[in-house]
Amino acid sequence: MPEAALAHGGAHASAHPRLQHHFDTLGQQKSAANLGMWVFIAQEIMFFGGMFTAYLVYRLWYFAGYAAASQELDLTLGAINTAVLIASSLTVAMAVHSAQEGKRNGTVGFLLATLVLGCVFLVIKYFEYSAKFHLHEAHHAASMVRLFPMQGWFHVDGELAPIANQMRIFMVLYFALTGMHALHMIIGIALLLVIMWMAWKNEFSAKWYTPVEMFGLYWHFVDIVWIFLFPLLYLVNRHH
Numbered sequence: 630m631p632e633a634a635l636a637h638g639g640a641h642a643s644a645h646p647r648l649q650h651h652f653d654t655l656g657q658q659k660s661a662a663n664l665g666m667w668v669f670i671a672q673e674i675m676f677f678g679g680m681f682t683a684y685l686v687y688r689l690w691y692f693a694g695y696a697a698a699s700q701e702l703d704l705t706l707g708a709i710n711t712a713v714l715i716a717s718s719l720t721v722a723m724a725v726h727s728a729q730e731g732k733r734n735g736t737v738g739f740l741l742a743t744l745v746l747g748c749v750f751l752v753i754k755y756f757e758y759s760a761k762f763h764l765h766e767a768h769h770a771a772s773m774v775r776l777f778p779m780q781g782w783f784h785v786d787g788e789l790a791p792i793a794n795q796m797r798i799f800m801v802l803y804f805a806l807t808g809m810h811a812l813h814m815i816i817g818i819a820l821l822l823v824i825m826w827m828a829w830k831n832e833f834s835a836k837w838y839t840p841v842e843m844f845g846l847y848w849h850f851v852d853i854v855w856i857f858l859f860p861l862l863y864l865v866n867r868h869h
Contacts, residue, residue, distance in 0.1 A: 659839050666843045670850050677854055684802050684861060694795020696866035700769050701776055703757055707863040710753050714852045717746035725845045728838035736828045736841065740821060747818050754811055776800050803862055810858060813851045820844055
């Protein structure tokens with residue numbers, strides 16, 4: 630046993646500096662990281678799945694309110710944000726590919742592009758949110774609406790008054806779903822800054838690029854969540 634321990638320690642001494650002591654090879658270490666990331670994504674699916682289920686149940690009960698509230702969302706900004714996130718999935722995939730080939734400049738460049746696109750998404754979402762705090766005329770009815778669902782802020786009158794509570798339920802779920810998605814984006818950007826710094830210091834190579842690949846999985850998951858959110862929230866009975 631002491632000889633085996635010494636042999637193990639000697640192998641580590643000559644191995645890649647990023648190989649942790651409790652793994653024998655970088656391949657084994659990467660497999661463990663992959664498993665951990667997929668377990669994390671699975672519990673994130675369950676987390677968002679609960680909110681998606683609530684959305685679908687209330688949509689069946691209060692479709693008129695859902696359709697009216699959905700028409701007050703900015704379809705153009707939502708579509709732009711969808712395109713932005715799809716583009717960011719491409720840039721993060723290219724960053725992973727560059728890291729696999731040991732291309733430092735390519736990795737940093739594509740990660741930077743992903744960072745810019747992520748920030749663009751959040752800025753657009755800020756303008757979408759801010760519009761919900763202001764009283765304005767409804768798009769498809771003779772009503773005045775203010776759609777931030779907090780008590781004392783939410784306001785619907787005129788033709789939409791009979792379904793005001795239904796519209797408020799939609800807006801609660803809109804802010805819950807998109808707010809949690811935005812929080813995941815902010816966390817992703819924080820992680821991205823760390824990985825960009827590591828890439829800039831040339832810590833990744835064709836032998837070790839696991840953090841870039843794990844970040845790519847996380848970012849793709851966040852993008853996929855939005856791919857579901859966009860049609861569910863923005864495209865509910867858009868024809869009037």
